Amino acid sequence: MTEWLSPEEWTAVRLSLVVATTAMLASLPLGLGAALLLARGRFRGKSLLDAIVHMPLILPPVVTGYLLLIGFGRRGPIGQLLYDWFGIVLSFRWTGAALACGVMGFPLMVRAIRLSIEAVDRKLEAAAGTLGASPVWVFLVVTLPLCLPGILAGMILCFAKAMGEFGATITFVSNIPGETQTLPSAIYTFTQVPGGDAGALRLTLISIAISVAALFFSEWMARIVGRRIEIE
């Protein structure tokens, strides 16, 4: 295998996996919270929150990337705070790529989780309440397990989106080999140089393999979970 891919190509594959996984895991708590608010919350500005969550889905990725650059760059208001308080730098780092991928995958994740929370029978939650479970426990032992298939689907969607993210990433953190050059950026780079066709093709095949694997994995998980939750 190592002879089949050049070290640079390997780096891009590994980086992509790390970035996509980080993006997925970091989005999860926020995505769960946003989905819960949108599914169950009754508050002013709910449609505004809904619009903000869906923004990355409708904006051109380059625009999202540019907004991230303005906001999270070293001189940006949020980027400066992060640097001053925690010493975190996002721009032109792999963490920035993860942020861009996470933001792009966020609406997909929230959507899947939200639908599954809305599908949970609230009568079951009321029954759990009469059995002595406080609202927090009801969420943890009834709501959460029942929407696990949706959460898994949301995570896979976010991961797949992150694996393929290009526009926002390259705009925000550029295309630095070994730091921010993910699979799509590497493929793009290969297509820009003479004789890069073979490399582009190899990475394309790997990209397809990872996506298909993620899909099968999610189907498999859904079947296991679905077998446990036989809806009455």
Add this chain to the structure above:
Amino acid sequence: MTPALDIAVRHRLGDFALDAAFTSDGRLTALFGSSGSGKTSLVNVIGGLIRPDSGHVRVDGETLVDTERGIVLPKHRRRIGYVFQEARLFPHLTVRQNLLFGHWFVPHAQRKPAELDKVLDLLGIGHLLHRRPGGLSGGEKQRVAIGRALLAQPRLLLMDEPLAALDEARKAEILPHIERLRDEAGIPIVYVSHALAEVARLATTVAMVENGRIAACGPTADILSRPDLAARPGAPEASTLLAAEVAGFEDAFGLARVTTPAGPLTIARGTLRQGQRIKIRIFASDVMLSLGQPTEISALNVLAGTVCEIGERSGPGGSTVNLLVACGEARLAARVTAKSVALLGLALGKPVHAVIKSVSVEMP
């Protein structure tokens, strides 16, 4: 002594106004009324699923709701078991996990060792323990739901038409378990139903719910036989409930002799055993009245008594009258035409003979 249940609540739900007050010491209090009369809203208030506009809910002297004092306990702190019409079992847990769900949430100070074996035996669900709710029949689900509520150590058990979604065979499967529960578990039960047969069989106390109000509340036998209640439009027919004990048999005819507070009766033997205590029910329209001792009639039961209550004329065109006849220590409900009342000169204190056909005595 404080009653086991003391409820007085007002609540407005759109056009519907709930304004219900009753107290009960019964082991099983039935909230009886037609669909839409507010029975379910009332148990939801007791169980904490609806927060009433005003009023109080007290169980065994403990205040769960008192809006004047600003007390409204959330449902998870009331320790009231609730058995819903649909079983509402958790699909992601096994039967065993479902049963013990409430037990986990009993505060440590009050927690007793789970009486799982006792509940499994009481409800006959031991063989289901490792199954999942998805594969259970309706009757099995409902029994698991009852067990789940019991194991949460409730101070009161609410049952909202637990048999309504089941067919007759499944109902017959569950009814004996609810009777055992009533007699053995020592937890007061509030049972919502619109089926008179269930109420007659199970309830010790009946609260009649009508348009969000309690029209009457009292011991089951009294409520079911009251002429004034039977005269209301849409009310079910009056009937007499009697506790009976099997005293002997007439084997040649397949009959059983039973003693009741109203006097001895002969009824169909069926599967009765010597000395067995049963409940029998006689509909008011199955009771015939005669001034003299009737002879040479087919009916086997003739009880002497005196008219002790005469209701208003009711029924189609005001043609019928419900009345009560004091026989022995019991009061027998009878429904006759207004014309018969006039012809026989029936009045309070008048001695009469109540004639009851054996075939019309029911065992609910």
